[in-house]
Amino acid sequence: MPGMTDPAEWSRAADPRRVIGRVVEFHPEIGSTNDRARAALAEPGGEGRAVVADVQTAGRGRRGRTWISPAGANLLFSVAWRPNVAPRLVGLLGVTVALAVRDACASLVPDAGLAIRWPNDVVDVSGRKVAGLLVETALERGELAEAVVGIGINVNWLPTAMPAEISGSATSLQALLGEPIDRVILLGRVLDALDTGAHALERGDTPLARLRAADWLHGRQLAVDTGETTLTGRAAGIADDGSLLLDAEAGRVALSVGEVARVHDSLPAAVPE
Numbered sequence: 525m526p527g528m529t530d531p532a533e534w535s536r537a538a539d540p541r542r543v544i545g546r547v548v549e550f551h552p553e554i555g556s557t558n559d560r561a562r563a564a565l566a567e568p569g570g571e572g573r574a575v576v577a578d579v580q581t582a583g584r585g586r587r588g589r590t591w592i593s594p595a596g597a598n599l600l601f602s603v604a605w606r607p608n609v610a611p612r613l614v615g616l617l618g619v620t621v622a623l624a625v626r627d628a629c630a631s632l633v634p635d636a637g638l639a640i641r642w643p644n645d646v647v648d649v650s651g652r653k654v655a656g657l658l659v660e661t662a663l664e665r666g667e668l669a670e671a672v673v674g675i676g677i678n679v680n681w682l683p684t685a686m687p688a689e690i691s692g693s694a695t696s697l698q699a700l701l702g703e704p705i706d707r708v709i710l711l712g713r714v715l716d717a718l719d720t721g722a723h724a725l726e727r728g729d730t731p732l733a734r735l736r737a738a739d740w741l742h743g744r745q746l747a748v749d750t751g752e753t754t755l756t757g758r759a760a761g762i763a764d765d766g767s768l769l770l771d772a773e774a775g776r777v778a779l780s781v782g783e784v785a786r787v788h789d790s791l792p793a794a795v796p797e
């Protein structure tokens with residue numbers, strides 16, 4: 525298939541100096557890379573192994589959605605590790621990963637205005653989704669014991685080939701750059717950024733300033749589905765724990781979980797500070 529990567533090539537993205545991405549394990553086809561990365565964590569040397577697949581038969585997204593991706597076009601991978609993160613910073617793990625993905629993508633596609641749409645989507649300047657993350661964590665005695673992070677990046681999948689239900693709201697790095705992207709190089713860059721970002725969070729260095737500078741929602745009028753209700757208001761930035769601040773009719777609220785259901789204006793009313 526055109527654009528397919530030789531399986532042995534994926535090891536070029538591994539680096540023994542990292543915890544995350546020390547080893548890369550490639551599967552032509554798998555159920556979900558998240559499940560394999562979680563299983564690898566229980567194996568000797570499996571912590572931080574990057575599990576990559578060309579096809580997922582049970583790829584999943586947030587909120588139980590299916591994650592679809594044509595064979596060999598995109599970057600689909602997961603890593604599982606045991607983060608040593610202070611409890612007050614656990615809520616920032618997802619954005620740490622999102623920023624790593626954003627930075628790695630921006631290093632190859634610098635002029636697309638790549639940003640973060642809370643909670644952890646990577647979007648282009650128009651809000652079209654380029655990458656999504658699925659973060660699954662396990663707690664022990666109230667502390668973060670393990671994290672399984674799955675990342676799907678639309679790499680060489682043109683919007684003209686996407687199903688109608690997503691082609692208007694998603695795009696890909698190839699579409700933004702105007703030429704195909706080497707998925708192995710991209711994986712190496714994401715793993716570098718992820719390993720660096722995870723270590724920084726463990727040291728207590730928060731990514732909040734960078735997140736606020738990359739906050740695509742800031743100033744926009746929107747509706748957020750909290751799982752219990754839908755709140756409307758203007759996005760007012762990101763709180764210190766990673767929550768979305770929303771200026772709703774009844775006043776300012778901080779949302780720790782939720783999903784942006786609608787964005788009413790395409791241009792922010794205020795520029796992020």
Ligand code: BTN
Pocket residue numbers: 555556557558580582583584585586587589591600601602645655656657658673674675676
């Ligand atoms: C989202 O809903 O935005 C999150 C999508 C996450 C998809 C990735 S693809 C690799 C990994 N394996 C999965 O089953 N899901 C994640």
